[in-house]
Amino acid sequence: xxxxxxxxxxTYMRDPVTVMAPERLGAMHQNRIxxxxxLIRKMAQQKWHVTKHDWxxxxxxxxxxxxxxxxxxxxxHLVIFCDEIADEDRNDRVIAEKWDVxxxxxxxxxxxxxxxxxxxxxxxxxxxxxxxxxLVLARxxxxxxxxxxxxSHLAKGQQPNAKELAEVGYILRxxxxxxxxxxxxxxxxxxxxxxxxxxSFSAQMCAVYILREFSLDWVHYLADQQGxxxxxxxxxxxxxxxxxxxxxxxxxxxxxxxxPCVVDKWLSSRESALTAVLNTGVxxxxxxxxxxxxxxxxCHLDQIITINENQDSxxxxxxxxxxxxxxxxxxxxxxxxxxxxxxxxxxxxSLETQEILLSCLMEIYPVLVDSYETKMNCDExxxxxxxxxxxxxxxxxxxxxxxxxxxxxxxxxxxxxxWYRSQDKEEPRLGVRGEEPGEDRELPLDIGRQxxxxxxxxxxxxPNMQLAEFLVVHPQYRAISRRVWTLGHKQMGxxxxxxxxxxxxxxxxxxxxxxxxxxxKFDPRSARWVRVTFFxxxxxxxxxxxxxxxxxxxxxxTLNQVIAEGEAS
Numbered sequence: 377x378x379x380x381x382x383x384x385x386x387t388y389m390r391d392p393v394t395v396m397a398p399e400r401l402g403a404m405h406q407n408r409i410x411x412x413x414x415l416i417r418k419m420a421q422q423k424w425h426v427t428k429h430d431w432x433x434x435x436x437x438x439x440x441x442x443x444x445x446x447x448x449x450x451x452x453h454l455v456i457f458c459d460e461i462a463d464e465d466r467n468d469r470v471i472a473e474k475w476d477v478x479x480x481x482x483x484x485x486x487x488x489x490x491x492x493x494x495x496x497x498x499x500x501x502x503x504x505x506x507x508x509x510x511l512v513l514a515r516x517x518x519x520x521x522x523x524x525x526x527x528s529h530l531a532k533g534q535q536p537n538a539k540e541l542a543e544v545g546y547i548l549r550x551x552x553x554x555x556x557x558x559x560x561x562x563x564x565x566x567x568x569x570x571x572x573x574x575x576s577f578s579a580q581m582c583a584v585y586i587l588r589e590f591s592l593d594w595v596h597y598l599a600d601q602q603g604x605x606x607x608x609x610x611x612x613x614x615x616x617x618x619x620x621x622x623x624x625x626x627x628x629x630x631x632x633x634x635x636p637c638v639v640d641k642w643l644s645s646r647e648s649a650l651t652a653v654l655n656t657g658v659x660x661x662x663x664x665x666x667x668x669x670x671x672x673x674x675c676h677l678d679q680i681i682t683i684n685e686n687q688d689s690x691x692x693x694x695x696x697x698x699x700x701x702x703x704x705x706x707x708x709x710x711x712x713x714x715x716x717x718x719x720x721x722x723x724x725x726s727l728e729t730q731e732i733l734l735s736c737l738m739e740i741y742p743v744l745v746d747s748y749e750t751k752m753n754c755d756e757x758x759x760x761x762x763x764x765x766x767x768x769x770x771x772x773x774x775x776x777x778x779x780x781x782x783x784x785x786x787x788x789x790x791x792x793x794x795w796y797r798s799q800d801k802e803e804p805r806l807g808v809r810g811e812e813p814g815e816d817r818e819l820p821l822d823i824g825r826q827x828x829x830x831x832x833x834x835x836x837x838x839p840n841m842q843l844a845e846f847l848v849v850h851p852q853y854r855a856i857s858r859r860v861w862t863l864g865h866k867q868m869g870x871x872x873x874x875x876x877x878x879x880x881x882x883x884x885x886x887x888x889x890x891x892x893x894x895x896x897k898f899d900p901r902s903a904r905w906v907r908v909t910f911f912x913x914x915x916x917x918x919x920x921x922x923x924x925x926x927x928x929x930x931x932x933x934t935l936n937q938v939i940a941e942g943e944a945s
Contacts, residue, residue, distance in 0.1 A: 389647055389648070389650075389651040389654075390647060390650075390651075392776070392867075392868045392869050392872075393779075393872065395643060395647055395868055396643065396868055396869065396870065396871050396872045397872055398871065398872070398873040398880070398881070398884040398885070399727055399884065400727050400730075400731070401871065401884050401885070401887065401888035402727075402881065402883060402884030402885075402887045402888065403690075403726075403727035403728045403730070403731045403887070404731050404887060404888055404891035404892075405731050405732055405735045405891055405896075405927075406735065406891060406894045406895065406896055406926060407646065407734070407735045407738045407739070407745075407891075407926075408649075408738050408739055408742060408745045408746060408749075409645065409646060409649060409738075409745060409746070409748050409749040409752070410891065410892060410893060410894035411575070411576065411577050411578060411581050411752075411892065411893050411894050412581050412585070412893065412894030412910055412911060412914070413749075413894055414575060414578070414749040415575075415578050415581045415582055415585065416585070416914060416915065416920065416922065416925075417746070417749075417922040418578075419582075419585075419920055420915075420920045420921050420922040421922055422447060422448050423448075424445060424446065424447045424448075424920075425445070425446045426443055426444070426445050426446075426586060426589065426917050427443065427444045427446075428441070428443060428444075428593065429442040429443055429444035429453060430442035431597075433458060433594075433597060435601045436460070436598075436601075437458060437594060437597065437598050437601075438458050438459060438460050439457075439458060440455065440456060440457050440458070440491075440495070441455075441456045441458070441590060441593075441594075442454065442455050442456070442486060442491075443456075443586050443589070443590065445582070445586065447572045448571075448572075449570075449571045449572055450483065450484070450570070450572060451484060451485065452481060452482060452483055452484070452511070452572075453481075453482045453484075453485070453486045454479060454480070454481050454482075454583055454586045454587070454590075455479060455480050455482055455486060455491065455494050455498065456477060456478075456479040456587070456590055457477070457478050457479065457494075457495065457498055457499050458476065458477055458594070459474070459475070459476065459477075459478070459499060461474045461475065461476060463520070466517050466518070466520070467517075468517065468549065468551045468623040469551075469625075470551075470552070470625075470627065470803050472551065473503075474499075475499075475501070475515040475516060475517055475551070476516065476517045476518045476548070477515065477516045477517070477518075477548060477587075478498045478499045478501060478514070478515045478516075479498065479512075479513075479514055479515070479516070479583065479587060480494055480498045480506065480510045480511075480512060480513050480514075480561075480583075481510070481511045481512035481579060481582065481583040481586075482494070482509050482510055482511065483509045483510075483511055483562070484509055490507070490509070493506075493507060494506070494510075498513065501513065501515055501552070501554075501559075502559060504559060505559060505560045506559060506560045506561050507560065507561075508560060508561060508562045508566070509562070510560070510561040510562065511555065511561060511562050511567065511573065511579045511583075512553065512554065512555050512561070512579050512580050512582075512583040513553075513554045513555075513558070513559060513561050514550055514552060514553040514554060514580070514583060514584070514587075515550065515551055515552060516548040516549055516550045516551065516587065516620070517548070517549055517551060518547065518548060518549075519544045519546060519547060519548070519549060519621065521540065521544065522540060522541060522544045522546070522547055523547055523595065525537065525540045526547065526595045526599070526610065527595050527598045527599050527602065528602075530595065530596065530599035530603065530607055530608055530609070530610060531598075531599040531600075531602035531603030531606065531607050532603060532606060533603065533606040533607065533608045534608070535608075535610070535611055535614070536610070536614070538614065538930060538931075541614060541617065541618065541930075542679055542681065542930055543681045544621070545617070545618065545619060545621065545897055545909045545912050546591070546618055546619050546620050546621035546909055546912070547591035547592070547594070547595060547618055548587060548588075548590075548591045548620055548621065549620070549621030549622060549623060549907070550584060550587070550620060550621070550622050550623075551622075551623055553580045553583065553584060553622075554580075555567075555577070555579055555580045564576075567579060568753075574753070575749070575750070575752060575753065576638070576752055576753060577893060581893070581894070581910070584620050584910055584911065585620075585910075585911055585914070585917075586917075587620055588618070588619060588620045588910075588911050588914075589916070589917045591618070591620065592610065592615055592618065592916075595610070596609060596610070611931065612916070613930075613931025613932065614930075614931060615916060616913060616914070616915065616916060616928075616931075617912065617913065617928060617929070617930055617931065618912065619896075619909040619910050619911040619912030619913070619914065619928070620909065620910045620911055621907060621908070621909055621910075622890075622895065622907070622908050622909070622910060623901075623905060623906075623907050624886055624890060624905060624906055624907075624908065625803075625886075625904055625905035625906075626803070626804050626805065626806065626882055626904050626905070627803045627804055628885070628886050628889055628890075629804065629875075629882040629885040629886060630795065630804045630819065630821055631889065632871060632885045632888065632889055633821045633823060633871070633875065633885075634821075635756060636823075636859065636862075636863050636869075636870055636871075637754050637755065637756045637757075637758070637862065637863070637866070638754060638756060639871060639888075640754075640863065640866040640867065640868050640869055640870075641751070641752060641753070641754035642752055642892050643868045644866065644867035644868045645748045645751045645752050646748070646892075647867070647868060648748060648751075648867075649738060649744065649745040649748040650734060650737070650738060650745075652741070652744040652745070653715055653737050653738060653741045653744055653745065654714065654715045654716040654719060654737070655714055655715075655716065656714060656715055656741065656744065657713060657714055658709055658712045658713065658714060658715060658717075658718065660709060662740050663705065663706065663709055665739075665740045666705070666736055666737070666740055667702060667705060669736040669739055669740070669924075669926060669927070670698050670701065670702055670705075670732075670733070670736055671702070672926065672927040672929060673694075673698060673732045673736065673926075673927045674695050674698050674699065675927075675929050676896075676927035676928065676929055677691040677694055677695050677698075678691075678695060679929065679930060680897055680898075680899070681899075682898075682899040682900070683899075683901070684899065684900040684901070686900070687898065687899065687900050690726065690728050691728070693726050693728065693729070694725075694726060694728040694729045694732060697725040697726060697729040698729060698732065700725075701722060701725070701729070701733070704721075708721060715737055718733075719733065719734070719737070735926060736926070739924055739926050757862075758855075758858040758859050758861075758862040758863075759858060759861070759862055760843070760857055760858045760861045760862075761861075762844065763842075764842075764843045764861070765839065765840050765841060765842060765843060766834050766837045766838065766839050766840070766841045766842075766843060766846060767839035767840065768843065769830075769834060769843055769857060769860065769861060770831070770834050770835070770839070772860055772861060772864035772865070773827060773830070773831045773834070773860060773864070775864065776860075776863065776864040776869050776870070777824075777827045777831070777860060777864070777870070779824065779872040779873075779874075780823070780824035780825075780827040780828050780831075780872075780874070781827065781828055781831040783824055783825075783828060783874055785825050785828055785829075785876075789877060789878040789879075790825075790874060790876060790877050790878075791809055791825070791876050792808065792809060792876060792877060792878035793806050793807070793808065793809065793875065793876050793877075793878070793880070794806070794807050794808075794809050794814070794815050794818040794819075794876070795807075795818060795819040795821045795875070796814040796815070796817045796818055796819060797817065797819060804819065806882070806904070809876075820855075821875055822874075822875065822876055823856070823859070823870065823875075824873070824874040824875070824876070825874070825876060826856040827856060827860055829853075829856075830853050830856050830857060830860065833846075833850060833853060834846070843857070871885070871888075873885070881903060882903070882904060883900055883903055883904070883906060886905075886906055887906070890906070890908050893910070894910060895908035895909065895910055896908065896909050896910075896912050896913075896927070896928060897909040897912060897928075909928075912928040913925045913927075913928025913929065914928075
């Protein structure tokens with residue numbers, strides 16, 4: 377394990393070269409300070425209360441529903457519209473214009489006028505304009521197979537086939553969850569002063585969590601409508617197993633490049649929490665909890681069904697490696713003084729396995745880890761102090777951007793892709809340089825190439841020349857100079873990835889952000905988009921707690937038993 381002295385104290389933490397490598401970021405898993413975990417803990421500790429406030433659905437399940445959220449500080453409402461759409465209109469891509477469900481999280485009460493306004497705008501999504509009392513605007517589609525299977529079985533008084541649920545893992549799948557001022561809704565500046573949602577993405581995650589409850593209420597309602605007295609409720613274990621699906625594509629990747637200070641803060645906080653654990657002495661009382669979590673991880677990976685051969689292979693390798701790790705765990709406990717030594721041993725395994733082990737270690741030390749959940753926000757400004765010289769910026773580049781300055785951008789493979797924004801939906805896209813149109817509208821996401829050009833431009837200057845003089849003559853380097861100086865002085869700094877390289881995988885960026893949010897069940901559908909699940913295994917609203925729900929599993933019965941029962945029904 378690579379390590380370097382921590383910026384505070386005499387402990388050691390992993391090197392940014394290790395932590396910020398794209399392949400490692402692309403193997404991350406949920407942990408205790410992922411945003412969904414932080415939200416559920418806060419809801420449990422502060423006893424947030426959610427009630428079904430208004431239920432105006434037709435017998436076919438169309439209309440609107442309102443849930444009321446009461447916190448220690450405020451009242452909110454999640455307003456959900458359910459519309460009938462044709463199967464051919466059900467599309468997860470951003471070009472879609474109709475959805476099964478559209479919803480908005482609203483600050484305060486919802487009167488008749490506001491409801492009318494929301495009814496007119498929320499189903500339009502990007503084409504609508506909403507009042508700034510709306511904190512979150514989002515939409516979702518049914519997993520038609522799971523939805524109809526659940527309703528038909530529950531209506532007949534039967535439990536569903538668990539295999540149908542295991543293959544999907546959700547009833548509704550969000551395709552966009554907007555916050556931060558888009559389309560007229562409140563921006564994060566407003567939320568920063570809100571005690572309930574002042575953490576990044578917490579309002580969005582809360583809206584999605586309540587939507588999960590609605591998805592269960594919805595199928596129960598329709599089962600009752602169809603089955604009457606015969607209808608039964610879904611097994612509680614299966615209810616907990618179902619989360620909310622999400623389909624994420626290239627649009628998420630530029631966020632991590634355009635918000636480098638945010639990414640540094642997320643990864644630095646996670647690394648600081650992990651460092652606190654790794655420098656702790658190994659004690660035998662942690663053996664059983666760690667064995668339990670590693671066993672859960674094996675079962676979780678075994679239950680994931682993916683059509684992606686590479687991900688399937690990675691999951692299989694991780695299962696085998698985790699079995700191997702478990703077989704040596706008792707010996708490793710006796711031989712290791714601190715957890716860093718055990719993690720050092722695990723470096724012989726794949727990144728997938730290593731990251732699972734790190735999430736498990738963070739899980740068994742809540743006292744050391746949980747306080748870092750409040751350290752995920754940051755000032756995003758990029759600064760370059762006055763009085764700096766050429767040699768000062770060169771030193772930063774050599775120390776923190778070696779991955780960029782050692783890349784030969786004259787090689788075609790290092791300039792293969794260009795990023796641009798689609799005219800129709802204003803979504804980021806990838807094009808092949810020299811072969812596809814749009815290169816003239818290339819987005820400035822080429823941070824590695826910009827840093828490389830800056831470095832070579834500085835090399836021909838006198839080392840003691842004032843940086844201000846250089847930037848007056850070369851204003852095209854102002855932005856990248858501010859970025860290099862700022863990120864070069866951060867704990868983890870920049871993601872060390874040339875996104876123009878022919879073999880670069882945007883999937884690594886998607887996986888990193890989704891893991892920070894708290895997604896599970898990674899199912900890449902191509903190199904450019906992935907399906908995941910949020911809140912799978914999380915407690916239901918009426919039993920909410922701040923305990924462990926890492927690596928969600930089907931209910932306590934074995935998968936085969938549950939499948940057999942489902943098939944027999």
